[in-house]
Amino acid sequence: MAKGRVSIVVERCKACGFCVEFCPSHVLALSSTFNSKGYHPPHAVHPEKCSGCDLCGMYCPDFAICATKTDAPKKADPAKEGDK
Amino acid sequence: MTDCLNTDLLDDPLGDDRLNTDLLDNSISVENPVERFLRSDRMPHIWCPGCGIGTTVNSFARALIESKIDLGSLALVSGIGCTGRVAGYVKLDSFHTTHGRAIPFATGLKLANPKLNVVVYSGDGDLSAIGGNHLIHAARRNIDLKVICVNNLIYAMTGGQTAPTTPDHSTTSTNPYGVFEPSFNLPHLVEAAGAVYVARWTTFHVRQLARSISEAFKKKGFSFIEVISPCPTLYQRRNKMGDALDAMKFYKEKSKIRHGAPTSEVGMTMTGEIIVGKFVDRERPDYQTMMKAQYTESLGERFVEPTEMVCS
Ligand SMILES: Cc1ncc(C[n+]2csc(CCOP(=O)(O)OP(=O)(O)O)c2C)c(N)n1
Ligand code: SF4
Ligand code: SF4
Ligand code: SF4
């Protein structure tokens, strides 16, 4: 299972390609789809390889992409159960 | 929250390489760490595709998170220029001042309210040309400011004129036959003037930049961080240097990390190597400490420390 999850705000992207180029796990590629400004936003072609390192998020000059680590499912914490 | 892939507006005339929407499981939301520091209503910003300024803001945001800075005691001051726009995009107490006057404005803030963490975020032209005198004197006085200088080697906002940082031999709108004047080596300039912390990174070095900004927050005194940043529109295009991604690959290839390098050796050329790293990290009493010591010595009991000024 992927250790991370990447998310893209398509309408903010200006297709600079930084995220695609510098993703260490080669998760991303620019898509052929256009956003409303005519740019090709990236998409995850290998989502299963995402480590959640968020380097894509640090590089993106348009604050359009970011990622987070997906935690392995934890055992329910009885102390916190009551809060739900 | 702007956390999901918005597919409503998407059109896919080519049919291949479609956006992979299988990933859209909105039960897991991904919040961009930079978002809480942005005025999201002003997005998308005006910076060109691949402009490095936004990338520096990501590192700045990570540094704010890492250093657990109290945002109530933080002020960010910019001058004028593409970089100066940062002040308008961050959801912090920020001031977009006049051209070249970010440092004097920030100095006033710091003197009036010494508890503030004052960041100056501006361009190479703003800080080292029209504002060059303020830069050297703030360093000499060791005023406790954190200066982030986005150096795109040009006056970008006004059309790509030669800046004091523009490398020899490059072509600009004001030097169509090539720049022939020597450029400033900013780390060397500010070290000579007295800065206590001096580092240089490029927009390729996002994590190192974040770390340097965090370190600067721990210093008391004049800290200067130079970030070499792509301006595909007004610097690279005229010099046939490709797009922003080409600049990033160039930085990756040409950068050499040399912590502690003598700043006299870190001058930049148009196509040569870029020495990056932390060059200076030293201690020296800052302006307000020196002022207090002097007044206490001269006036003794009669010296009353000014109280913090709070605007209501
Ligand atoms: C007093 C004054 N002189 C000149 C200008 C025009 N001006 C605006 S931005 C700028 C240069 C900005 O260069 P830099 O600080 O490097 O910022 P960049 O746009 O490259 O980020 C100039 C000359 C001005 N706004 N005010
Ligand atoms: S989080 Fe890391 S691995 Fe995942 S897409 Fe972004 S850069 Fe690639
Ligand atoms: S880094 Fe940002 S703007 Fe550039 S292609 Fe990726 S998502 Fe788009
Ligand atoms: S002109 Fe240059 S510095 Fe200004 S927004 Fe465009 S790329 Fe950035």
Ligand SMILES: [Mg+2]
């Ligand atoms: Mg500039």
